[in-house]
Amino acid sequence: MIGIVSGMVMQRNRHNVAEIIIYPEKEIKNAKYFKEDGLFKELDLHKADNGAYILGGIPTGGPYSVNIDGKTYTDIYVGDVWLLGGQSNMEGVGELTSEDIKMKAEDHIRAFYMDDEWGAAELIRMHDLWNAKDKVHRKLLPDVPPPAGPRVRCVGPGLFFAQKMYDYEQVPQGVICCAHGGTSMDQWSPEGRDLGGDESLYGAMYRRFVHNGSRVKGMFWYQGCSDASPELSEVFEEKMINFVSCVRRDFGENLPFVQVQISRLAAVGDENADKSWTKIREVQRTLHEKIKGLDTVYTISYELSDPIHVSSNSQKVIGRNAAELMYGLIHGYDAKSCLPGIRLDSIKMKMNSHEPLWTDIVVTFSNLHGKLKAEPSAMGFELVSGGRKLGDFIYNVSLIEETAIVRVNMSIDFILQNDVHIAYGYGLNPRCNITDEEGYSIPAFGPVKLSYDE
Incomplete structure (x- = not known):
C-alpha cells in the first residue's frame, strides 16, 4: 500500500490529528489504530475520486500501530514532516565532532532514510546515498566509492532543524532526506516529477513524498554552489522562482520554504568566479522580496570543515536558525520571539x-x-x-x-x-x-x- 510505512511520521492537520493520503490495491473494509495502552479506535477514512483514501483521526504523538484489513503498520507517529533538499551542505559533509558522536537518537525525531526505511534520526544514516532506493542517486555517483568504514563526514543541518522544531512544536518531527551533493538546478528540474526516482532528483523527492502520505509541513532547501558560473548564475533567480512555484503545486499550496544562502569556496578563482558566487548570494538574499512565504538563513560568516562544506558547529546554528524562520513563517514572527531573516x-x-x-x-x-x-x-x-x-x-x-x-x-x-x-x-x-x-x-x-x- 502506498502512503503508509511502518516507523513513519504522519503529517498532522490543523486539528492536530493525522491527515494523509493512501493508495490501497483494493477497497478498504476495516481500519483501526492502537494506542499505547492497547485499546483501539476506528480510523477516519474518506474515499477520494481516484481510488485513494484520506486517512485521519490519529492524535499527535505516538507510537501507534495501524491495522488496515489485517496488515499492521507499527511505530507510527503523528506530528510534522519536512522535505530536505539541495546539494552537499544539506546532504551533510561536515565532520562529526565528539559531541555529535555522543548524541543519542530520539524516537520522536525521525528520518526517512535514503533506503526507504524510517528510524530515529541519526547523523551517520542521513543522506547515505550509496544505499538509496532511488537509482538516480547511484547514477550521479558512478565513480565515487562508498566510504570505507563508518561515515565521519556526514553532518548536515536537517537533524538540528528537526530538534529545534520539536522544541517549538512539542510534537514528533520527521524529515524526508532527498539531497544530493554537487547537483544543479537543472538536475532538480520539476519537469522530472513523473520520471520517477530512477531518472530524476525531483522525481525521487516526489516519489518519497507520495510514499509517505502526500502531506508535508514545509521544505528546507540548501543549494546554489553548482549554479555559480557566469552562465548559470544569470538564470538562477528565474529557476528558483519556478522551482518554488512547482514545489507548491506538487507538495502543498503555500508551502513554507526556508533556503540557505551559499557560503564560500577556498580555491584560486578569477573575476568570473567572484562575480558568479556573488550573484548567486545576492539572488538568494533578495528572493523573499519576490516569493511570499520564503525566508533565508545566511552562512557567510561561518567556519568551514573543508574547502566548501560548513562545519558541524556551523550546521547546528544553520539548523536552529532555519527552524526559527520556519516557525515564524507558519505561526507569525511574533510567536515565541521568532524573527525573520536578518x-x-x-x-x-x-x-x-x-x-x-x-x-x-x-x-x-x-x-x-x-x-x-x-x-x-x-x-x-x-x-x-x-x-x-x-x-x-x-x-x-x-x-x-x-x-x-x-x-x-x-x-x-x-x-x-x-x-x-x-x-x-x-x-x-x-x-x-x-x-x-x-x-x-x-x-x-x-x-x-x-x-x-x-
Whole structure:
C-alpha cells in the first residue's frame, strides 16, 4: 500500500490529528489504530475520486500501530514532516565532532532514510546515498566509492532543524532526506516529477513524498554552489522562482520554504568566479522580496570543515536558525520571539569627522538578536568598482548595536566619481565574521552602489 510505512511520521492537520493520503490495491473494509495502552479506535477514512483514501483521526504523538484489513503498520507517529533538499551542505559533509558522536537518537525525531526505511534520526544514516532506493542517486555517483568504514563526514543541518522544531512544536518531527551533493538546478528540474526516482532528483523527492502520505509541513532547501558560473548564475533567480512555484503545486499550496544562502569556496578563482558566487548570494538574499512565504538563513560568516562544506558547529546554528524562520513563517514572527531573516536595512555615507578625505559608510541591519558582534575585529566588507575589488581602502570597521561603520580612505567625491559599490562577502572566498548575539550570520550582500544625500 502506498502512503503508509511502518516507523513513519504522519503529517498532522490543523486539528492536530493525522491527515494523509493512501493508495490501497483494493477497497478498504476495516481500519483501526492502537494506542499505547492497547485499546483501539476506528480510523477516519474518506474515499477520494481516484481510488485513494484520506486517512485521519490519529492524535499527535505516538507510537501507534495501524491495522488496515489485517496488515499492521507499527511505530507510527503523528506530528510534522519536512522535505530536505539541495546539494552537499544539506546532504551533510561536515565532520562529526565528539559531541555529535555522543548524541543519542530520539524516537520522536525521525528520518526517512535514503533506503526507504524510517528510524530515529541519526547523523551517520542521513543522506547515505550509496544505499538509496532511488537509482538516480547511484547514477550521479558512478565513480565515487562508498566510504570505507563508518561515515565521519556526514553532518548536515536537517537533524538540528528537526530538534529545534520539536522544541517549538512539542510534537514528533520527521524529515524526508532527498539531497544530493554537487547537483544543479537543472538536475532538480520539476519537469522530472513523473520520471520517477530512477531518472530524476525531483522525481525521487516526489516519489518519497507520495510514499509517505502526500502531506508535508514545509521544505528546507540548501543549494546554489553548482549554479555559480557566469552562465548559470544569470538564470538562477528565474529557476528558483519556478522551482518554488512547482514545489507548491506538487507538495502543498503555500508551502513554507526556508533556503540557505551559499557560503564560500577556498580555491584560486578569477573575476568570473567572484562575480558568479556573488550573484548567486545576492539572488538568494533578495528572493523573499519576490516569493511570499520564503525566508533565508545566511552562512557567510561561518567556519568551514573543508574547502566548501560548513562545519558541524556551523550546521547546528544553520539548523536552529532555519527552524526559527520556519516557525515564524507558519505561526507569525511574533510567536515565541521568532524573527525573520536578518535584513540589510540601509547604507548611507557621511564625511569622516576627523578628515574630509575619508568617508564613513554606515551599514544598518534589522531583525537582529541583540547587537552585531565579531571577534577579534570585524571582517568581510569590500569596495568594488567596475566589477573589480578595489583593494585595501577600508581601514576600520566599528560595530555599534545594529550598525557597522565602515571607514574608508576615500573621499565622498572620489567614491561618486568612480562608481564605487560596497559589498559584504564578495567573491569566491571572502573572509567574514560578523554575526548577531545568537550567532546568526548577517547576509552576504551587494555590490550595492554608494550614493550620498547631503
